[in-house]
Amino acid sequence: MRGRVAYFGVFTALALIFSYVETLIPFHFGIPGMKLGLANIIIVLVLYRLGVKEAYLLSVVRVLLSGFLFGNYFSIIYSLAGGILSLSAMALLKRNGGFSVMGVSIAGGVFHNIGQLAVAMLVVETFSVVYYVPVLLVAGMFTGLLIGIAANEMLKRLVNLNE
Amino acid sequence: MKTGLKKKDWVLIMIIICVAWLTVLVHIFIGGKGANRVIVKIEGAIQDTYNLSEEGEYEINGGTNVLLIRNGKASMLEADCPDQLCVHQKPIALNRESIICLPNKVVVEIESGTSREFDAVTR
Numbered sequence: 001m002r003g004r005v006a007y008f009g010v011f012t013a014l015a016l017i018f019s020y021v022e023t024l025i026p027f028h029f030g031i032p033g034m035k036l037g038l039a040n041i042i043i044v045l046v047l048y049r050l051g052v053k054e055a056y057l058l059s060v061v062r063v064l065l066s067g068f069l070f071g072n073y074f075s076i077i078y079s080l081a082g083g084i085l086s087l088s089a090m091a092l093l094k095r096n097g098g099f100s101v102m103g104v105s106i107a108g109g110v111f112h113n114i115g116q117l118a119v120a121m122l123v124v125e126t127f128s129v130v131y132y133v134p135v136l137l138v139a140g141m142f143t144g145l146l147i148g149i150a151a152n153e154m155l156k157r158l159v160n161l162n163e
Numbered sequence: 164m165k166t167g168l169k170k171k172d173w174v175l176i177m178i179i180i181c182v183a184w185l186t187v188l189v190h191i192f193i194g195g196k197g198a199n200r201v202i203v204k205i206e207g208a209i210q211d212t213y214n215l216s217e218e219g220e221y222e223i224n225g226g227t228n229v230l231l232i233r234n235g236k237a238s239m240l241e242a243d244c245p246d247q248l249c250v251h252q253k254p255i256a257l258n259r260e261s262i263i264c265l266p267n268k269v270v271v272e273i274e275s276g277t278s279r280e281f282d283a284v285t286r
Contacts, residue, residue, distance in 0.1 A: 072245060074266050093175075103172030110179055123265055131190060131260055134183040141179050152167065 008046075008054060012061055015042040019066035036143050037109060039066070043087060044105050044151040049158060052091045059083045074123075078116050085115030101155060102148030109144025110137055190259070201237045203230065204270040213237075215256070215273065227267045237271055239264065 018038040025036070039062055047055040063083050067076035089111035093099045099107075113136040201213040203223050213221060213232060220240060221230045228249070229241035236254035244266040252262050255273055262271040 072266070075246070078265075098169060098171040099175070100167055100169045100172050102168055103175050106172070106175060106179070120263060120265060123268060133186045134190070137179055137183040137186070141176065 004050070004054075007050065008058065011042050011046050011050075012058055012065075015039045015058060015062040016065055016069075018042060019062065020070060023070045037112060037147055040086070040105070040108060040112070040144075040147045041151045041154065043083075044090065044101065044108065044147065045154055045158070047087070047090060047094065047104075048101065048151075048155055055087055055091070056084075059087050077123075078119055081119040082112040082115035085118075086112035100148075101152040102145055105148030105151060106141050106144035109142075109147065110140035113137065113140040200274045201230070201232060202272045202274055204272065206268045207270075223271075224267055224269050228264055228269050230271060237273065238262065239271065242267065 016039075018041065022036060022038045043055055043059055043062075046058050060080070060083070063076060063079045067073075067079065071079070086108040090104045090108040093104045093107050117132065117136060199215050201215050202209055203211040203213070205224050211221070211223060213219075213230070215232060215235055215237065218233050219231075221232070222228075223230050227243045228239060231238050231240040233254075236256040238254035239249040239252065239262050242250050242264050244264060246266075249262050249264040249269075255262055255271070258273055258275050260273045263269070
């Protein structure tokens with residue numbers, strides 16, 4: 001595929017814009033760490049169109065950049081744990097086969113929340129955050145599904161990217 | 164309407180819902196009534212204990228956070244962190260519920276008197 005680096009740059013920029021848009025949405029459900037995860041659309045897109053390695057690279061680059069721009073030191077560790085775990089789950093399901101883009105994205109959303117929860121548990125050294133597991137699981141599922149639908153529609157329209 | 168979801172997707176969704184329900188059941192089983200204490204932990208160490216039935220505002224962690232206890236519920240009134248996640252959190256009242264301020268490593272936890280004894284025995 002020609003222009004791999006250029007595509008990667010475009011996707012990185014897009015993911016950053018999505019991260020920024022997300023900071024503008026006042027999303028408070030009374031549960032910490034619950035987000036829509038708009039940038040995940042791009043991660044799913046890259047996973048399907050460019051490959052696993054690129055998706056990992058984009059994930060890390062995005063978290064670092066958006067962390068420095070809009071977040072803080074804690075949001076970086078938080079998002080990094082969530083992002084890496086989520087991407088690992090997605091890559092696994094995709095390689096496994098039999099899952100649609102939505103299914104892969106659902107797993108991504110759920111594992112993103114699990115990763116963040118695990119970091120929260122380590123940082124504050126308490127198990128009481130386990131209380132949020134059911135809410136975060138279901139929330140991750142729904143946001144994952146929404147992201148999956150969006151990514152699926154985008155993938156349909158980006159078929160000629162591989163040439 | 165065609166959803167585009169495959170069979171394995173539905174299996175995944177069912178598994179997630181089942182696990183979520185299971186954790187809810189576990190929580191109902193171990194948690195529940197008799198919660199009367201508000202415990203403030205900083206970096207995992209218990210710093211202060213307040214009574215849930217006594218109303219008041221308390222400065223914790225040397226003034227970085229302000230804890231509010233009102234109507235048998237505890238909530239975070241103020242925090243000096245930028246994202247204010249703990250302040251936006253709902254008030255807590257049930258056993259083992261918690262409010263966490265990650266930047267300051269502050270945990271506010273609800274506990275019942277009996278579960279503390281239980282902890283002491285198992286340790």
